[in-house]
Amino acid sequence: MSTHFKPPGKEAMKSKTITSICMLAIIISLYATCYMLFFRTVDVDLTKDISIVYDGESGSASVKVFNSITDYNQRKQEFMDSVAYKVSPKKNLQNGDTLLISSTYNEDLADQYHIHPIHTIRKITVENLPERLSSVDELQPTFLKEINQRGTSYLKKNMEQILNEDFTDFYINSKPELQEQKLMYRIFMDANKKSNKDRILDIYAITAKGQVNVSAKGEKLEEKESTIYYMITYNEINTSFMLREENIYGEKLIYSGTKDLTNQKVFEKVIQNKYGKQFHITFLDLPVYTDDK
Structure with a gap:
């Protein structure tokens, strides 16, 4: 009975090589995904998804600004939940007025999730408010x-x-x-x-x-x-x-x-x-x- 070591054949070597390459690809893919999700700094537009709701008619209207979207990804949602909006002026509005909408946010969450807030201030022209009847x-x-x-x-x-x-x-x-x-x-x-x-x-x-x-x-x-x-x-x-x-x-x-x-x-x-x-x-x-x- 022969006791000499028999080297693996070409097919076995080829199979191991393919397996190693696949494992390496999976690891790289997971690393890239983790980087994209948790480490890459992303721009987040704070005023893109805001809702602007008017109440009243031109000359005496008021306004509320908020963001009610709740289907962001996990890290973005937690950050967006920390955003607060301020609008000025907010009362006695009429068509043609300019609103200045500014936003504040939790800076610690922004750093933690590598978020770079953009468009934190936005100007809006008031329009389409109902008018009082002239006759x-x-x-x-x-x-x-x-x-x-x-x-x-x-x-x-x-x-x-x-x-x-x-x-x-x-x-x-x-x-x-x-x-x-x-x-x-x-x-x-x-x-x-x-x-x-x-x-x-x-x-x-x-x-x-x-x-x-x-x-x-x-x-x-x-x-x-x-x-x-x-x-x-x-x-x-x-x-x-x-x-x-x-x-x-x-x-x-x-x-x-x-x-x-x-x-x-x-x-x-x-x-x-x-x-x-x-x-x-x-x-x-x-x-x-x-x-x-």
């Missing part, structure tokens, strides 16, 4: 139709509360029943100051039936009808022609005495006394239909 003629028929629909929806949603809380003529335990709701007046209120917003006011006559105590000495209940005047306000009317839910609200019209508000001149006097110092008031045409019960 009631700018009110679009489709917008007024939407007001009709939103008014009907508002009353339907809140009618139970209106019946129970605003009809103060009725006995406390009475359960008022709606008899009629009728749109009486629609007015456009042009604010005298920028701090106020232009608005549209719809005034409804709401009639309900309930129990009334007709005795001054004791308790004698009779069923009677009572009518209140209820205002629905659509605030912040401008060229955006948008009706935000928070800008729609209603309240009972409070006025002194027992005035007949079906008389428009009497109603005009009541409204002028209530709003005349803050708004220029224009009466608008009522819609063809009024969504009565």
Whole structure:
């Protein structure tokens, strides 16, 4: 039996060489990946992905600046979470104004992750803010139709509360029943100051039936009808022609005495006394239909 060492063949040597080359390639690739991910200094644009959100109309708008992106890679995300933005000016903005957006960040994280922040300051021109209407003629028929629909929806949603809380003529335990709701007046209120917003006011006559105590000495209940005047306000009317839910609200019209508000001149006097110092008031045409019960 031969005990001499037998050198590996050419095929074995070739296989080992290929394996070594592959291992070396994998090591180099891993090293390059680690370098790219953790050691190479990268430029990060701090203002590239910011969101600029305006609120309000030209002349009285405000602005917020933030970055809500959360799908950066791990090291960049941690760094971006440390970035804070400051904008100036941020109130009483109008179209054409220039915003200066500046950013601050955690310098330790930037060093740790080899991040070089760029574009830390950015200038933006304010544009496309809605404007106040220059005339009631700018009110679009489709917008007024939407007001009709939103008014009907508002009353339907809140009618139970209106019946129970605003009809103060009725006995406390009475359960008022709606008899009629009728749109009486629609007015456009042009604010005298920028701090106020232009608005549209719809005034409804709401009639309900309930129990009334007709005795001054004791308790004698009779069923009677009572009518209140209820205002629905659509605030912040401008060229955006948008009706935000928070800008729609209603309240009972409070006025002194027992005035007949079906008389428009009497109603005009009541409204002028209530709003005349803050708004220029224009009466608008009522819609063809009024969504009565």
